[in-house]
Amino acid sequence: xxxxxxxxxxxxxxxxxxxxxxxxxxxxxxxxxxxxxxxxxxxxxxxxxxxxxxxxxxxxxxxxxxxxxxxxxxxxxxxxxxxxxxxxxxxxxxxxxxxxxxxxxxxxxxxxxxxxxxxx
Amino acid sequence: xxxxxxxxxxxxxxxxxxxxxxxxxxxxxxxxxxxxxxxxxxxxxxxxxxxxxxxxxxxxxxxxxxxxxxxxxxxxxxxxxxxxxxxxxxxxxxxxxxxxxxxxxxxxxxxxxxxxxxxxxxxxxxxxxxxxxxxxxxxxxxxxxxxxxxxxxxxxxxxxxxxxxx
Numbered sequence: 001x002x003x004x005x006x007x008x009x010x011x012x013x014x015x016x017x018x019x020x021x022x023x024x025x026x027x028x029x030x031x032x033x034x035x036x037x038x039x040x041x042x043x044x045x046x047x048x049x050x051x052x053x054x055x056x057x058x059x060x061x062x063x064x065x066x067x068x069x070x071x072x073x074x075x076x077x078x079x080x081x082x083x084x085x086x087x088x089x090x091x092x093x094x095x096x097x098x099x100x101x102x103x104x105x106x107x108x109x110x111x112x113x114x115x116x117x118x119x120x
Numbered sequence: 121x122x123x124x125x126x127x128x129x130x131x132x133x134x135x136x137x138x139x140x141x142x143x144x145x146x147x148x149x150x151x152x153x154x155x156x157x158x159x160x161x162x163x164x165x166x167x168x169x170x171x172x173x174x175x176x177x178x179x180x181x182x183x184x185x186x187x188x189x190x191x192x193x194x195x196x197x198x199x200x201x202x203x204x205x206x207x208x209x210x211x212x213x214x215x216x217x218x219x220x221x222x223x224x225x226x227x228x229x230x231x232x233x234x235x236x237x238x239x240x241x242x243x244x245x246x247x248x249x250x251x252x253x254x255x256x257x258x259x260x261x262x263x264x265x266x267x268x269x270x271x272x273x274x275x276x277x278x279x280x281x282x283x284x285x286x
Contacts, residue, residue, distance in 0.1 A: 089145070090135065090137040093137050093147045093149075096171060098135075100161060100171045101149075102171075103161050104151050104158050105153065107153070107167075108153040108154075111157065
């Protein structure tokens with residue numbers, strides 16, 4: 001499960017910073033814009049954007065831009081959605097590739113049989 | 121793990137689906153056959169339509185045109201009782217390297233993915249890697265939201281059909 005390993009690494013990296021942990025705590029109470037967060041943590045907008053972007057990449061925060069304001073939300077739900085999405089896709093692709101597997105097996109036998117009948 | 125019996129590889133060869141990054145979806149699977157056979161099943165429209173379409177979900181393939189060569193076009197039209205009208209998927213093959221690689225565009229939407237499938241043969245088996253790269257995270261999310269709804273858990277009809285043929 002390389003994917004989950006990478007996701008965990010990203011999560012731990014995101015949580016290793018005190019400001020980012022503070023941001024998560026803040027967002028646990030209520031959604032906030034990047035400007036709000038920058039003011040609250042006495043940082044530049046650019047600095048806060050970087051922190052939020054790291055949290056976003058780890059799936060811990062989601063952001064949505066409405067007009068000129070980017071609002072940040074705690075992203076736990078998104079992780080659950082992603083797991084559900086992966087599961088649905090796994091079902092589709094398993095079914096599809098199981099069918100391909102059977103077809104490929106059939107073609108392989110056919111090729112073998114054809115080669116044997118030619119030899120005779 | 122118990123040793124796989126011949127013909128039961130579907131039970132042991134696992135399909136792995138991963139979201140590699142915010143923009144990419146990757147599906148991998150081993151097939152117990154040389155690459156030229158898997159490539160044939162993927163590039164011959166008559167064979168392709170036997171396994172690609174989720175028939176048990178009530179979808180059917182109205183038409184399947186595939187000109188599988190670099191620069192060639194494809195167009196797949198699906199119908200479903202829930203659709204007002206048939207749904208078309210189309211695009212161009214950017215690269216076709218026989219038995220190794222097929223890459224195509226998905227032009228039915230402005231933010232369509234670029235899809236690549238590779239076939240890597242090793243000791244008579246083939247690893248298939250299906251890779252979709254979306255231009256934006258939003259485009260992937262959108263594709264994800266709609267694409268997998270109501271898809272079948274298994275291709276019962278296809279299984280029957282293949283059982284008849286073999």
